[in-house]
Amino acid sequence: MGADHTRPAPPAPPGVRRILVAAVVPLFVVTVIAALVLWPRDSGQADGGTEPPRHHGTVTRVVTEPCPPTPEAPEGSPGAAEGPCGTVTVRVEQGPDSGSQVETPVPAGPGAPSVAVGDEVVLVQLSDPADTTASSYQIAEHQRGKPLLLLVALFAAAIVAFGRLRGLAALAGLGASFAILLAFVVPGIAAGGSPLLIAVTGSALIMFVVLYLTHGITAQTSVAVLGTLGSLVLTGLLGTLATAATHLTGYGSEEATTLSMYQRDVDLHGLLLAGIIIGSLGVLDDVTVTQAATVTELAHANPGLSRTQLYRAATRVGRAHIASTVNTIVLAYAGASLPLLLLLTADSRPVSQILTSEFLAQEIVRSAVATLGLVAAVPLTTGLAALVATAGRGPTADPARGSGPAPTPRPSVERDAALEALSAPGHGGPSTPGPARWPDPERSTDAAW
16 A cells, blocks of 8 residues: 555666667667658648638527428428527627627537537638628637636646656656647648658657656666567558558548548558557557566566566566457547447448448558557567566576576565464464475466455
């Protein structure tokens, strides 16, 4: 209950730190150079001059009335106009008509907002082409600024209250992630750059900044960085092969099709690969940091564990983590694509044709490639962490090699006293004579209780 899981990891030997620096620093330099080369010089932003002005307003009155029948059908028939109908009075709070009351029709149609007195809304000011001095207003949507700010403040307060300084670092890392995405990745792709190269470079940059900012500049973090970067490269290669084998074009969603109409120079196939890589990064760093921390804690708790024993014990933790993370990935994609899945019930085609169609096949490829990258991250990161954790012992100190003494165990007097106290009658069992022994370090924790 009172254990401190945020204490710093034991320092690695100087030789190990030099090797990690020699491996990480060149990769960081290459990432920064690639980001500078790929940095968008022209963001390619669309001209917003044709967009109608938007102003904030507050609803002061709502009057509903029966909708008039359409010319083709009498009132009350299936062809009558659908509601709601009526007028909404809104007090304009911005723009040239600020402070005045304007009337707008009640929003109607699919996705139209439902308004009531007191609601804060966004008004769109429309000009009459025949008379530029005349204008009208339409309710576009609700104002969501205040609820979103309250939710973000609650989110940040919870993170800081629970994580304290580590929570503040996590929030700073989250801000850095959004800054890199909005300042480099999105404008770079919008300017016509290679989505795959930009996604890999941006993901690597996010990884370096976030991991070291959140977890500190330690050997443990460097191991997680190397494991994440290796898994990202593998994810990119697997994604390239999978999308090529399944002949995905990137036009599997309505958003991609709409984007192709506005920006014809965007590579939608590369954009699909970029989405797979960026989407995998958030789960990858979770797995790699957990595996590196697990190996470090095991080695600190029991210095007598060999490199092989550390790897096996930490891998068992990784298996449990992956088993739950796979379900997390699939459910995350399913939740984001729920309207897409609902089409399965409305489509009259056979299930085999639906599953192999572009719009659903790309979701299957996303989940499968991301999962393969995660599975590869566990042995890669665990192996690197085990090498770093046991590097200071020297080649003759590993009991698994059978060539030299094992690391000095805990003092025998303290160990025997602790075991005798735990085996006393007051602790659930009688004290038994004979030498005390630790549990088998090779025992699997997967056994049933």
